[in-house]
Amino acid sequence: xxxxxxxxxxxxxxxxxxxxxxxxxxxxxxxxxxxxxxxxxxxxxxxxxxxxxxxxxxxxxxxxxxxxxxxxxxxxxxxxxxxxxxxxxxxxxxxxxxxxxxxxxxxxxxxxxxxxxxxxxxxxxxxxxxxxxxxxxxxxxxxxxxxxxxxxxxxxxxxxxxxxxxxxxxxxxxxxxxxxxxxxxxxxxxxxxxxxxxxxxxxxxxxxxxxxxxxxxxxxxxxxxx
Amino acid sequence: xxxxxxxxxxxxxxxxxxxxxxxxxxxxxxxxxxxxxxxxxxxxxxxxxxxxxxxxxxxxxxxxxxxxxxxxxxxxxxxxxxxxxxxxxxxxxxxxxxxxxxxxxxxxxxxxxxxxxxxxxxxxxxxxxxxxxxxxxxxxxxxxxxxxxxxxxxxxxxxxxxxxxxxxxxxxxxxxxxxxxxxxxxxxxxxxxxxxxxxxxxxxxxxxxxxxxxxxxxxxxxxxxxxxxxxxxxxxxxxxxxx
Numbered sequence: 001x002x003x004x005x006x007x008x009x010x011x012x013x014x015x016x017x018x019x020x021x022x023x024x025x026x027x028x029x030x031x032x033x034x035x036x037x038x039x040x041x042x043x044x045x046x047x048x049x050x051x052x053x054x055x056x057x058x059x060x061x062x063x064x065x066x067x068x069x070x071x072x073x074x075x076x077x078x079x080x081x082x083x084x085x086x087x088x089x090x091x092x093x094x095x096x097x098x099x100x101x102x103x104x105x106x107x108x109x110x111x112x113x114x115x116x117x118x119x120x121x122x123x124x125x126x127x128x129x130x131x132x133x134x135x136x137x138x139x140x141x142x143x144x145x146x147x148x149x150x151x152x153x154x155x156x157x158x159x160x161x162x163x164x165x166x167x168x169x170x171x172x173x174x175x176x177x178x179x180x181x182x183x184x185x186x187x188x189x190x191x192x193x194x195x196x197x198x199x200x201x202x203x204x205x206x207x208x209x210x211x212x213x214x215x216x217x218x219x220x221x222x223x224x225x226x
Numbered sequence: 227x228x229x230x231x232x233x234x235x236x237x238x239x240x241x242x243x244x245x246x247x248x249x250x251x252x253x254x255x256x257x258x259x260x261x262x263x264x265x266x267x268x269x270x271x272x273x274x275x276x277x278x279x280x281x282x283x284x285x286x287x288x289x290x291x292x293x294x295x296x297x298x299x300x301x302x303x304x305x306x307x308x309x310x311x312x313x314x315x316x317x318x319x320x321x322x323x324x325x326x327x328x329x330x331x332x333x334x335x336x337x338x339x340x341x342x343x344x345x346x347x348x349x350x351x352x353x354x355x356x357x358x359x360x361x362x363x364x365x366x367x368x369x370x371x372x373x374x375x376x377x378x379x380x381x382x383x384x385x386x387x388x389x390x391x392x393x394x395x396x397x398x399x400x401x402x403x404x405x406x407x408x409x410x411x412x413x414x415x416x417x418x419x420x421x422x423x424x425x426x427x428x429x430x431x432x433x434x435x436x437x438x439x440x441x442x443x444x445x446x447x448x449x450x451x452x453x454x455x456x457x458x459x460x461x462x463x464x465x466x467x468x469x
Contacts, residue, residue, distance in 0.1 A: 070435075072390070073434050073435070073438050074435070075431070077408055077427070077430060078397065078411070078427040078428070078430035078434065079427070081411040081424055081427025081428075081430070082424060082427045082428065082431070084415065084424070084427075085238055085420045085423070085424050160306070161306055161307060161308040164310045165308075165398065169415065175308070175311075178308070178310060178311045179314075179401070181314060181318075182402065190315065193311060194315060197306075197311060198307065198308075201306035202306065
C-alpha cells in the first residue's frame with residue numbers, strides 16, 4: 001500500500017484520481033459558485049439600500065464605512081468561531097462573514113459612483129422631466145455602473161478566494177478539496193482545488209466585465225455623426 | 227471537556243468564562259499567552275520580511291514610473307489567490323511547521339504592499355516633482371522629501387491590508403499543525419468544544435483589532451498630518467482582500 005501510494009502522492013497531479021472524482025469535483029465547484037452568487041447578491045441587497053440611505057443622510061456615511069471597515073479587518077476564522085455557537089456548522093455561518101466582507105467594497109463603490117454623476121447631467125435630466133426614483137434609476141444608476149461594477153468585481157473575486165476557508169467549518173466548496181489534500185497529505189486534490197479557485201476567479205472577472213460591457217453600451221459606442 | 231450539546235446560552239457563556247479562567251489556559255505551550263506570542267511573533271516577522279522585499283521594489287518602480295502592469299497583475303493575482311490554498315501549498319513544498327507558514331504569509335503580504343507603494347509613488351503629481359527638481363533637489367532628496375511623504379498614505383494602506391491578511395492567515399496556520407491563536411478555534415471545531423472555539427475566535431478578533439490600532443498609531447507617526455484621511459477611506463487603496 002505504501003509503495004503503491006508513493007507515486008500518486010508525490011506527483012503534483014495524479015490524473016487517475018481526477019478522472020475517478022470528476023463528479024465530486026463538479027459538486028464542489030457548483031457549491032462554490034452557489035456560495036459566491038448568494039454572497040454577492042445578498043451583499044448587493046444590503047449595500048444598495050445602505051448606499052441610498054447614506055446619500056440621503058450624509059452623517060451616516062462615516063459610521064457605515066467605519067462599521068463595515070471594522071468587520072473587514074476581523075479574520076474569517078474568528079467570525080466563524082463566534083458564529084458557530086449561534087448558527088452551528090452551517091451554510092449560514094459561512095454566509096454571514098462572506099456577506100459582511102463585501103459590504104465595505106460595495107457600499108464605497110456605489111456611493112463613489114453615484115457621487116461622481118455630474119450635477120449638470122442631473123439638471124439636464126430634471127429639465128427633461130425626470131424626477132425622484134425615475135431619475136435615480138434611469139440617470140444616476142447607469143452613469144454609476146462602471147464604479148459599481150468595479151466594486152462587484154473586487155467583491156466577487158475576493159469572495160471566491162475566501163470561500164475556501166469555509167471548508168474549516170465543514171462546508172463543501174473547492175476549499176474542501178484543498179483541506180482534503182492537506183488532511184490526507186495528497187497533492188492532487190490540493191492542486192485541483194487551488195487551480196479551479198483561481199480559474200473560477202478569472203472566469204468571474206471576465207463574466208462581469210462582459211456583463212458590464214453589455215449594460216453600458218454608451219461607453220464603447222462609436223460617436224455617430226448624424 | 228465541554229460538549230456541544232450544552233446549548234443554553236447562559237450555560238454557554240459560563241463555559242466560555244470557565245475556558246478563559248481555567249488555570250491551564252495560562253501556562254505552557256498550549257496556554258493563551260504562548261499562543262498569542264506565537265501569533266504575534268510570526269505575524270510581525272512576516273510583515274517585516276514582506277516589507278523589506280515589497281516596499282523598496284514598489285517605491286523604486288513608482289519613482290521611475292515603470293512596471294505599472296506588474297503592480298496591477300500582482301494585485302489581481304493576490305486577490306484571486308486563496309490564502310488557505312497558498313498555505314497548504316507551502317506545506318506540501320516545504321514541509322510542516324513555522325518555516326513554510328512564514329513563507330506563505332510573506333508571499334501573501336507582498337502583493338498589497340508592492341501595489342500600493344507603486345501606486346502611491348507613481349501618483350505623485352508631476353508638477354510637484356518638477357517643483358522639487360526646480361529647487362535643485364537630487365533624485366534621492368526628491369524621493370525622501372517629496373515623493374515618499376506624499377505617497378505615504380497609500381504605502382501605509384498597503385501595509386495595513388497586508389497586516390490584516392497576515393494576522394488572519396496566521397490563524398489558519400493552525401490547520402497546518404502550527405500554533406497561534408487559530409489553534410483554539412480549529413481544535414474547538416474538531417472536538418465540538420464550542421466554548422474553546424468561541425474563546426479562540428474572540429482572541430483572534432481582539433488581536434486583529436489591536437493590530438489595526440497599532441498601525442493607526444504608526445500611521446500617525448509616518449504620514450504627514452495634511453495627508454491623513456479618515457479611518458475607512460484609506461483602505462480604498464488599490465486593493466484590499468479579506469481573509
